[in-house]
Amino acid sequence: MELRIHDFELPLRHPFGIARGTTRVAKTMIVELRQGGQAGFGEATENSYYGYTIESMRSRLEAVRSEIKATTLDDPVDFWEQMRPALADVPFVQCALDGATHDLWGKLRGQPVWKLWGLSLDACPLTDYTIGIDEIDVMVKKLGEFQDWPIFKIKLGTHHDLDIVRTLRQHTDAVFRVDANCGWTADETIRNAAPLAELGVEFIEQPLPPDDWEGMRRVYRESVLPVMADESCQTPPDVDRCDGHFHAINVKLCKCGGLTPARRMLARADELGLKKMVGCMTESTVAMSAIAQLLPMLDYVDMDGALLLARDVATGVTIERGKVRYPNENGSGIRLLDQPS
Secondary structure, three states, rough: OOEEEEEEEEEEEEEEEEOOOOEEEEEEEEEEEEEEEEEEEEEEOOOOOOOOOOHHHHHHHHHHHHHHHHOOOOHHHHHHHHHHHOOOOOOOHHHHHHHHHHHHHHHHHHHHHHHHHHHHHHHHHEOOEOOOOOOOHHHHHHHOOOOOOOOEEEEOOOOOOHHHHHHHHOOOOOOEEEEOOOOHHHHHHHHOOOOOHHHHEEEOOOOOOOHHHHHHOOOOOOOOOOEEEOOOOOOOHHHHHOOOOOOOEEHHHHHHHHHHHHHHHHHHHHHOEEEEEEEOOOOOHHHHHHHOOOOOOOOEEEEOHHHHOOOOOEEOOEEEEOOOEEEOOEEEOOOEEOOOO
C-alpha cells in the first residue's frame, strides 16, 4: 500500500465550548492509503487533552511507512493486529490508519463496509446536534440554526447548567441529552438529574472525572436519569469496568484505535446489557463516514462533527434532520475534496 498523509485546519461555524475549554479551529490529519487504483481515507484530530499533535501523529506513521508499503491489504482486522505492536500506545494514529484500511477494503471489494459486515440499514438511530458551552443567548442562537433537529446534545459544566437547559427548552420540543465532560460531582449529578428529567433530558453523559469510580457507582444507583460513559470508556477493557457504574457507553474511534476495536467494544456491551453509542470529535466527513458504518449496531449516535465546521474537506455521508444519508459509493464512501499543495 502507498501511504499519503494530509494535514488540514478545520474552521468551526462557531467557537465550540466544553467544560475543559473552547475550540475555534480543529487541526486534523487525514491518512490516505492507495492500492489497486483505489484510495481509502481515515482521520485523527489533534487533541491537547489526550496529548496528540499533528506532528507527533505524523512522526509515528512515518516510522511504519516501510511496513505499510510492504503490505498488500486483504483483511483490515488482520492489518490492525499486524500494526498493533508499533502503534498500541497511539490509538489516534491507529484510528486514522484503520479507517483508511476499511474504506480501501470496501472499495477494493466493490461493497460498502457495513454491507461487508453483514449489517442492514433498516433501523439506524438519528444523530444529535451538539450545542457547545457559551453565553445562554448565544446557545439559543446556535440551537435556532438547527431548529428542526430532533435531538440536541447540550454541553454543560458551568455554574448555571439548569438555567441553560431551561432556557433552551423554551425554544424546542426536541429530545435533549446533556454532557458535563467530567465537570460535575456525584452530588451535583444526582441533584441535577430530577429537574433535567422534567426538562426532557434523555441521559447524562460523563458527569464525573474518569477516575471517580466510587462516585459513579453512587450516581448509577441514585440518579433518576441513565448515565453514559465517555472518558471512562476509552478502550475494550474499559467496557467491563463500566458495568455497574454506567447504563451506556459512548465509544470514540480515536480513543479506542479505530473501527476494529470499536466493534469489539460494542459486542461486549451487548453481552453486558449496556446501551451503545458512538461519538465523534470535531472531525470532518472522513471520520463521520467511518462512524456511519457502525450505525446499525447502535442505540444512539453523536456524529455531528462535520456539521460543526465552516468548511469540510471531504464528501461521504450526509445528515438531514438527524438522519444519515449514505452515498452511492463503496467502502466508507469517502472522497477527499481539498488536495493539499
